[in-house]
Amino acid sequence: MRYCLLGPTRVLTADGSELPVGGPRVRALLTALALRPGRALPVAALVDEVWHGDEPPADAVAALQALVGRLRKALGRDRVPSAEGGGYRLGAAREDVDVYRFERLAAEGAAALAAGDPARAAALLDEALGLWAGPALADLPDRHAEAARWEARRLDARRARLDAALALGRAADALPELTALCAGRPLDEPLQVLRIRALREAGRSAEALAAYEEVRRTLADRLGADPGPGLRALHEDLLAAETPTPAAARTAPAPGNLRARLTSFVGRDEEIAALRQDLAAARLVTLLGPGGAGKTRLSQEAAERVADTWPDGVWAAELAPVRDPEAVPEAVLAALGARETVLRGAGAEELRTAGDPLSRLVEHCAGRRMLLLLDNCEHVVGAAA
Structure with a gap:
């Protein structure tokens, strides 16, 4: 027989069928015995385990004998023999439990x-x-x-x-x-x-x-x-593993306009990890901090480390020189290399005025998967938003 204690107490026969054991007290008795297969357990110890938390009957020894009788009826008398000196044991090997x-x-x-x-x-x-x-x-x-x-x-x-x-x-x-x-x-x-x-x-x-x-x-x-x-x-x-490969070693550089930096980036791993998590979960991430805190460098470093996940590249638009909020879409178009031009006069180049710049920007980006970094946009934040 197999004795199952990992869950409700059950007894399985050799063919896998389950034997009915009895009520809660009988199952508690079987559990206590099966935890020490082949070992004799004194009556007092069994009474304590079976009635733990409740007041045992006035004649606890007789009550335990009655439970043992019901268990023997379910399993067979030879499987719950009396022990020398009192008590009972379960006739089973450890592998049976x-x-x-x-x-x-x-x-x-x-x-x-x-x-x-x-x-x-x-x-x-x-x-x-x-x-x-x-x-x-x-x-x-x-x-x-x-x-x-x-x-x-x-x-x-x-x-x-x-x-x-x-x-x-x-x-x-x-x-x-x-x-x-x-x-x-x-x-x-x-x-x-x-x-x-x-x-x-x-x-x-x-x-x-x-x-x-x-x-x-x-x-x-x-x-x-x-x-x-x-x-x-x-x-x-x-x-x-996340250390960026030097630009000179890349055989097929991704599109984009991030400039190579001449100094290494040390520390700020927590901020980089947080930014990467946010970029993976949100379409818009805003980086805040006082002037001189290193937001530009941090944002560029984070952007470069996720560049491989953006097939159409990582692009940075520098908005510090832009004073007119209405010029923000055109500045971003320029950063993306998407300004549409026509030739006038002797080869002079002018921006094409037809069409709304914001609409052209949407049209340019709609079919692409890219990361766009708007840097130094505090003074034109409404237009940037």
Whole structure:
């Protein structure tokens, strides 16, 4: 017979059919015995577990004997023998009880993962997790401490299974479960490492950086602590992967008009990560700050780091020289290289006056996927908006 404690207490026969066990007290008795298969449990200990939280009957020994009789009727007398010196035991091996089978399979799965065999690890861990049908020890009145231990092992197994999924190249499949788990356990760093790895391996590096920043802030706010070595190392890997390739090394430069800068950009990783997250989620992002705070350089650096996601390029329009708000659309058209011109006289060039500049700008941009950076627009903010 198989005894199932990972969920409601059940007994399965060799062919998988379920035996009716009885009411709550009988199931509590069976749970207490199955947790120590083959071991004799004294009557006093069994009474305490079965009636925990309630006043036991006046004749608790007789009441327990009646429950044992009902359990023997369900399972067979030989499966619940009396122990020498009093008490009772369940005639079963550890492998007959699902909590211990889960324990073995989870340990073997973790060992296979550590040995570099994620496929075998995934199969073992799937079998282990498949034994769960609900909260552990659901029919034991005093379940909390013991159940918490098994729930912690279940979480360890889920972490290992998700790690195996990443090793097998299935990051996108693992992300929904990782996202849900991390939402309920924001301080679980190993779990957060898996989520950030999955985002990176699913090609969502900007979201991975933003997720790291979110975890860093949560740890600081709740614990006053910095991320541990695992998270920090992953963050460094993400930043290294995001370092822009020098312009001279690019074989097929993307369109755009961002100017190459002669100095390196150091620090401000949190602001870069936040900007990348916002750019991935919103059509309009506004960067605010006092004069001289470095908004221009920060915005250009963030724009350059996401340039590969914009097939029609990243374009910067410098609006500092523009004094007339009505000239803003024309200035942006000029920055995009989209001014329409005609020749007059001896080769003199003039802007074509036909058509509204804003309409021409919309027409130019409508069929393209581009990122447009409007710099120094405070004095013409209405027109820029």
